[in-house]
Amino acid sequence: MKNKFVLPLWIIFFGFCFIVLFNSLKNSNIYIPEENFETELTNFNSEDFFSGKRISSKDVFVGSDYYILNIWASWCAPCREEHPKLMELSKNSSIKIIGLNYKDNLKNAKKFINNFGNPYSSILLDHDGIISIELGAYGIPETFIINKKNKIIKKFRGVLNTKRIKEINLILK
């Protein structure tokens, strides 16, 4: 009687293990927890991209209901991909798009802006990546939507695609 159940139980056990392991092969190995919390925008000091002058974030994030903070670099291929989307977004005068140039060569970054256009109302420099980490970024490209209370209400990790642009437009309405 006992032996009658042992084999099916082993089969069920190994079948279960196989399904779990097989399914996990398809999943990404990097786990990013869901972030549903709004975070305060940390004040930071940086340099202005064009003038090189010291500038505080307090002087940049003023005068608009919403801000889009985009972390980019000239060496980042996905940033090129999303740039036309940012150019499109920049036509909306009710938002301010602020760029944070991440660990970049200034000469190359300026070339990038000259070639592809400048969707940003200001660009700040993040030479060593500390500002991005302080803001809660993982890498680039990354885009944050910030409201007038200076709270980050949405984060987009990776390229801004059409679906995400629609989402942004819905938030901005």
Added chain:
Amino acid sequence: MKLFKFLIILLFIFNAANSDENKNELMNKISKNIRCLICQGQSVYDSNSDFALSMKLLINKKIDEGYNEKEIYDFLEKKYGKWIVYDPGFNKKTFILWLLPILLFLTGGVIIFKKLIVKK
């Protein structure tokens, strides 16, 4: 007088070296307990990714600004969530994680104890 000056300089050098060593120790301790979020199973200490390198610089900066270990963890948890810290605190979301091993240990102990008594 010269000897006195020499001793003060020596004390100053020793103190600076000691403070640097303490700072490095704290820096290593914190970076070993912070998860590199874009790596697979690596701490910030172990990783050389862009994220980890910038994170190390940030931890260094926060130590210089006078933050203590707990304040640095709190700051990072606010930005990235509790997942960033390897050592999860005891709360309603993690209590099973903390209590289950103790429960299993006690259950095992009871089973062994009962078996020993039965044998006697």
